[in-house]
Amino acid sequence: MSDATKPPEEPDSVEGSSDPIARLIRLAGPRPPVPQERMARVRDNVHARWREAVLRDRRRIVVLVAASLAAAAIAVAIGAGFWVRNRIRVTGARAATVVRTEGRVLLRDGGAAETGDLLVAGSGLTTGPDGRAALRLDAGPSVRLDTGTELGLVSTRVLELRRGGVYVDTGPRSSRASAASAVGAEGPASPIEIRTTLGRVHDVGTQFEVRLTDDTLRVSVREGIAALSRDDRAYAVPAGTRLRVDPRGAVETGTIALRGGDWEWVLAVAPPFELEGRTLRDYLDWLSRETGWKVGYADPSIAANAATIVLHGSTSGLRPDDTPRAVLPTCGLRSRLAGETLFVERAAEGGGRE
Numbered sequence: 001m002s003d004a005t006k007p008p009e010e011p012d013s014v015e016g017s018s019d020p021i022a023r024l025i026r027l028a029g030p031r032p033p034v035p036q037e038r039m040a041r042v043r044d045n046v047h048a049r050w051r052e053a054v055l056r057d058r059r060r061i062v063v064l065v066a067a068s069l070a071a072a073a074i075a076v077a078i079g080a081g082f083w084v085r086n087r088i089r090v091t092g093a094r095a096a097t098v099v100r101t102e103g104r105v106l107l108r109d110g111g112a113a114e115t116g117d118l119l120v121a122g123s124g125l126t127t128g129p130d131g132r133a134a135l136r137l138d139a140g141p142s143v144r145l146d147t148g149t150e151l152g153l154v155s156t157r158v159l160e161l162r163r164g165g166v167y168v169d170t171g172p173r174s175s176r177a178s179a180a181s182a183v184g185a186e187g188p189a190s191p192i193e194i195r196t197t198l199g200r201v202h203d204v205g206t207q208f209e210v211r212l213t214d215d216t217l218r219v220s221v222r223e224g225i226a227a228l229s230r231d232d233r234a235y236a237v238p239a240g241t242r243l244r245v246d247p248r249g250a251v252e253t254g255t256i257a258l259r260g261g262d263w264e265w266v267l268a269v270a271p272p273f274e275l276e277g278r279t280l281r282d283y284l285d286w287l288s289r290e291t292g293w294k295v296g297y298a299d300p301s302i303a304a305n306a307a308t309i310v311l312h313g314s315t316s317g318l319r320p321d322d323t324p325r326a327v328l329p330t331c332g333l334r335s336r337l338a339g340e341t342l343f344v345e346r347a348a349e350g351g352g353r354e
Helices: 020-028 036-088 173-182 261-268 280-291 300-305 324-331
Strands: 094-102 105-107 118-120 124-127 132-137 142-145 150-153 158-169 193-196 199-203 207-213 216-223 225-230 233-238 241-245 251-255 294-297 333-338 341-346
Touching (some): 124 132, 193 207, 207 261, 216 225, 216 233, 225 241, 280 341
Parallel strands (some): 158 193, 294 341
Antiparallel strands (some): 124 150, 132 142, 158 207, 199 225, 216 241, 225 233
């Protein structure tokens, strides 16, 4: 065996050892054996601590699993809440459809209103300082909300105005009768009613605006007749008239222009005309109703052919008074505005709309 593998020699005596630790161990002598009782006690203590550690880890796992399950349940509940909120919009008795929004428009549940949303009885809309909206009631009429308006839908024919301004166009009597028949309404004479804190307004086939601000009610009529019911009295409001009820209940009437500034906001949020497949006559009838312009023809043959000229395309994004520039050239026509009459002429006959 080499020196590298030879085991170390034991020192001859404690006194001769050069290793102080070895010397102390030799002086101390052998340790007495550990009693069995103490070994059992130590073993039991170690086992108990081990069990506690295992149980603690298991409890931690259980808590983590429970927390994960709770989080998942909350996520499911939130998702279900969104689903339910969206479903609420289309359950119950339908009252109206949102056909256009501009700016901030909120549903009664706080969600943003979007084009195509179905509104049910008991729902409502609120427009912000920059918001406007257009609705189509299931009973047929077009309803538009100005900025800063809060409107509730009691039913397809009854609206509740809490503040702001709302415009109603019940349409020509023929189209109103068709719409009422289609939805099973009480007949073509069934009025649209707007309820306010200062009275109730209903139409007699008309275009009108109802505005409630600072405890003052205004009813302005553009076409036909509207009626205000208040304190067991009825007030007729014909076209070109504005009726005002002040906070004391006093009723005043005055005149209002049928076109221009007071009606500008109505044009700004008008639903687009569904141009595709419609006739030139359909379009010009819509344009006249929206703008208040009368329509004239420079050539009788244009009037004769208006019912057979089929249009294509879209007027989306355009105000009604801006659409002639886009629509008429596709038919080889143009328009010329003279006072309150829009003359339709062939494109080669002169200048465009002034």
